Amino acid sequence: QVQLVESGGGLVQAGGSLRLSCAASGRTLSRYVISWFLQPPGKERELVAAIASGGSRYYPDSVKGRFTISRDDAKNTVYLEMFSLKPEDTAVYYCAAGRPNHVAVGTQYDYWGQGTQVTVSS
Numbered sequence: 259q260v261q262l263v264e265s266g267g268g269l270v271q272a273g274g275s276l277r278l279s280c281a282a283s284g285r286t287l288s289r290y291v292i293s294w295f296l297q298p299p300g301k302e303r304e305l306v307a308a309i310a311s312g313g314s315r316y317y318p319d320s321v322k323g324r325f326t327i328s329r330d331d332a333k334n335t336v337y338l339e340m341f342s343l344k345p346e347d348t349a350v351y352y353c354a355a356g357r358p359n360h361v362a363v364g365t366q367y368d369y370w371g372q373g374t375q376v377t378v379s380s
Contacts, residue, residue: 260284260369262353267374270343274378278338280353280371288331290369293361294338296349297373303352307338308361316361343378350375 266278280292293308307327308316315327326339336353350373358366 260287260290260355262355262369262371264351264353264371264374267351267376269377269379272343272345272378272380274343275339275341276343276376278340278351278353278374278376280336280338282334282336282355286331287329287334287336287355290355291358291361291367292327292329292336293354293358293367294325294327294336295352295354295364296347296376297352298346298349303364305362305364306351309336318362340376343376345378345380348376348378 261283263281270276289311291310294306295303296306297303306321307325309327309329324342329336352373353371354367355369356367
């Protein structure tokens, strides 16, 4: 079992930055793909960043150049740095761990955190 706990969310003005953390306990994250998803109110979760155990990264076009995912296996923690935030980035952000065949498919992940709220004001 892996327990994931997100932190770092909050209220920020448009154009601002935040760094989210996803801390794991129970098992090392190093063997898993770790991803961040966002879920705006009333909408489906969507992938914003993924990082594989070897370090390769994936970002959808909507956040490419603005979001950076990184992992510190020694701390068993994954980070999401978000820059140039927009009001449309407002959502609950979740981290997930697993071995998905397709990183954008949330049902292919085994473990999820409880989420952290990010609100971007205009």
